[in-house]
Amino acid sequence: MHKLPEVYDYLRWRKRFPTVWCSGCGIGSITxxxxxxxxxxxxxxxxVTLISGIGCSSRIPIYVDFNTLHTTHGRALPFATGVKLVNPEMNVIVVSGDGDALAIGGNHFIHAARRNIGVTLILVNNSIYGMTGGQVAPTTPIDAIAHTAPYGNIDPPFDAVQLALSSGATFVARSTVYHIxxxxxxxxxxxxxxxxxLVEIISQCPVLFGRLNKMPxxxxxxxxxxxxxxxxxxxxxMTEEELKGKIITGIFREDNSKVEYTESYAHLIQRVQNQNEF
Amino acid sequence: MPLPRTTADGHPIMFVQGNEACVQGAIAAGCRFFAGYPITPSSEIAEGMSRELPKIGGTFIQMEDEIASIAAIIGGSAAGAKSMTATSGPGFSLMQENIGYAYIVEIPIVIINVQRGGPSTGLPTKLSQSDTMQARWGTHGDYTAIAIAPSSIQEVYDMTIDAFNLAEKYSTPVILLMDELIGHMREKLILKHDCELELRERCLPEVPTEWYVPYKSQTNLVSHPAPFGMGYRYSVTGLIHDTTGFPTQISAEIKSNLESIRNKIITHRQDIWKWQEYYTEDMKYLIIAYGSAARAARDAIETMRAKRIKVGLIELKTIWPFPDNPIKKLAYHTKAVFVAENNMGQLIHPVREVLPERIDIIGVQRYDGRPLEPMEIIRAVKEEIYA
Incomplete structure (x- = not known):
């Protein structure tokens, strides 16, 4: 008999498949x-608790057999902060799209990084709003076409890695779906x-970004x-000129010297309780 | 530090603000996680929680905004801790989307709203009751809310405990509607002993994990999704979902999801409703009020009763679900009903909805940031009588 791959043990048997993702999408590979x-x-x-906001990649938690929380647009990180603070032993993973984490959730992104809370943010960057039908994202390259940038995008894109580094994240990496x-x-x-x-994964959206930008x-x-x-x-x-249009991958920071947030809160509790004893 | 004074039977007595009483109530109720953002006139609650929670091993966090605060407490409650946030009008507005999320995923949380004047930045340091309707209809979509309102410092303490109990019992957000006057006023507070507290804890599933259906009502129409980490892994989503928690587009399942979050509260409204009556036996005129407005109304009826005006008061402790039956019954033989509130007329709308047309419904409203005065209520009653 045909043997199912191991990932099947981690998928929800009650969930009606197939997934919401279009064929050719990178999110399946990431899942x-x-x-x-x-x-x-x-x-x-x-x-393991997998938490997401709204968007294509934010549908991952629906299909996988962990504790899952599919929340509101942009707010996955504060939900994750609550779960982690109450249960510091939990492995808390957030999956978020580029619009979810960098536009509507940008504020939560920098503050979660600043606190150094023990949460992994997997940022699936496909340069566009997929679920709502191909609108411009804060990561859409200049001059790219989107359904809300029909004459070409004029908004400079965010660099999530640089943002995380300057906000105090202690592990920052970038990779692509090709380099799985x-x-x-x-x-x-x-x-x-x-x-x-933060692990930023450059993904592809052939149906919207690709079709609009001559790469269907x-x-x-x-x-x-x-x-x-x-x-x-x-x-x-390489020079700045040579790096134009390139995707820089690798581990940008791995710093184990900083105290994780729930640990420093545990220290605080200890300090307060010792003071109160006498 | 001086020892706290105690009553004859040993209960600690404090002389505190409403906001401080709220902190005492939350700690007594078992709140172990608080996430908030500073906002006048509720900041003393966050300050108090940041001081008290670490002492008992709980967790306080000041988030980056109110949206994050409410998200964090929903996450904290999903992980199993009794969780709370406190805010005022502008912050309450920011929280609305995620309050809706908590309604649909049926996660118990407590939200304290120390109301101030609005709209927008409004009157940060003055009182108002102008979030009465927002507490019911604030977030988009169809749902049923629970909002309760104290009118004294002792009640702030008792009803903060009630709020946690209701949240756990019905697995839903509960809003405690205070106002600036109740939040900042100082009065006597008698604390309860731990053994006297009747606390409701999270209703945990007992079935084997493979049989578990998170949104199938376990008892009395209420489903209690299990906290994370217990072995019950299921899908939690803000999308309309079936009983297993998966998103659905099937008519029957959509209806059943929406009806379940309404029916669990509507069916038990008799159990939720709380109110207090004053001089209602022989009254010809009825005053309806809550919170600080009810304090003015109590004073007003004493004055009027001394002048043999047959006026009574129903002081609402439960605002939502609206206690329609008790009001209908009380108002049935009256000539006129007065709705006294610190806003431009919000509570008056559900009153109009439940009372027959033959009864005059008169609003006594004050919205200049000052508390309603007893004289204003007396004047309104007299105008009606001698008109």
Missing amino acids: GAIIRVVRSLGFDKDN IQTENYLKKAFQHKGFA DPVDMIMSQKENAVNLVKAKK
């Missing part, structure tokens, strides 16, 4: 990567990291990730 990494780390399913093994390695480090971790074939989009990805080490030797 698989998350599951494989959780499995390889041997996390108990009960001890590298992505899994980064996720593995992020899930084990004590403190706020998902294979072309994935190959462009391969061609444009430049490792951090190599990128340091």
Whole structure:
């Protein structure tokens, strides 16, 4: 008999498949990567909470067999903050799209990074609002076409990695769907990291971003990730001109010297309770 | 530090603000997680919680805004802790979307709204009762809200405990509607001993995990989704969902989801309703009020009764679900009903809805940021009598 892949143990048997994602989308690969990494780390399913906001990638929690919280647009990180503070032992993972984390949820993004709360944010960046039908996102490149930028986008895009670095995140990495093994390695480090971790994954949306920007074939989009990805080490030797349009991948920061937020709160509790004893 | 004074039977006595009494009530009720954002006139609640929670191993966090605060307490409650936030008008407006989320995912939380004047930034340091309707209809969509309102410092303490109990019992957000006057006024507060508190804890599932259906009502029409980490893994979503928690577009399931969050409260409204009557046995005129306005009304009826005017008062402790039957019964033989409130007329709308046309319904409204005075109510009653 045909043997099912291991990921099936982590999918919800009661859920009616297929998924909401279009064919050619990168989110399925990312879902698989998350599951494989959780499995390889041997996390108990009960001890994993997957939280998301609104958007295509935010549908991942519906399908996977962890504790899951599919919340409101942009607010996944504060929900995650609540879960982590009440249950610091929990492995809290947030999946968020670029619009969800950087536009409506931008404020929560920088504050979660500032506090260094032990949550991993997986930022699925497809450069567009997919679920609502292809509107411009805070990550859409200049001159790209979107349904709310029919004459080309004039808004400069955000660099989520730089934003996280300057906000105090202690683990920051970027990868792509094409480099799925590298992505899994980064996720593995992020899930084990004590403190706020950001893993930005460049993904493809052939149906909306691709179709509007002369790249409707998902294979072309994935190959462009391969061609444009430049490792951090190599990128340091390149000029700004050479880096135009490139995706810099790699681990930008891995700092284990900072105290994680729930740990420092536990210290605070201890200090207060010791003071109150006499 | 001086020892706290106690009553003859050993209960600690305090002389505190409403906001401080709220902190005492929340701690007594078992609140162990608070997320909030400073806003006048509720900030003393956040300050108090930041001081008290670490002492008992609870967690306080000041979030980046009110949207994050309410999100964090829903997350905290999903992880199993009794959770609360406190705010005022502008912050309450910001919280609305996620309050709706808590209604549909049926996660118990307590929201304290120390009302101030609005709209917008309004009157930060003055009182108002102008969020009465927002407490009922604030978030989009169809749902039924529970909002309760204290009118004394002792009641702030007692009703904060009630709010947590109601939230756990009906697995829903509960709004405690205070106002600036109740929040900042100082009065005597007698604390209860731990053994005297009747606390409702989270209703936990007993079925094997594979049989678990999170949104199938376990008891009395109420479903109690299990806290995370217990082995019951299920989908929690703000989308309309079926009983297993998965999003649905099927008519029957959509209807059943919406009806379940309404019916669990409407069916038990008799159990939720609380009110207090004054001089209602022989009254010809009825005053309806809550919170600080009810304090003025109590004073007004004493004065009028001394002049043999047959006037009574129903002081609402439950605002939503609206106590329509008690009001209908009380008002049935009266000539006129006065709705006294610190706004441009909000509570008067459900009163109009429940009373027959033959009864005059008169609003006594004050909206200049000052408390309603007994004289204003007396004047309105006299005008009606001698008109």
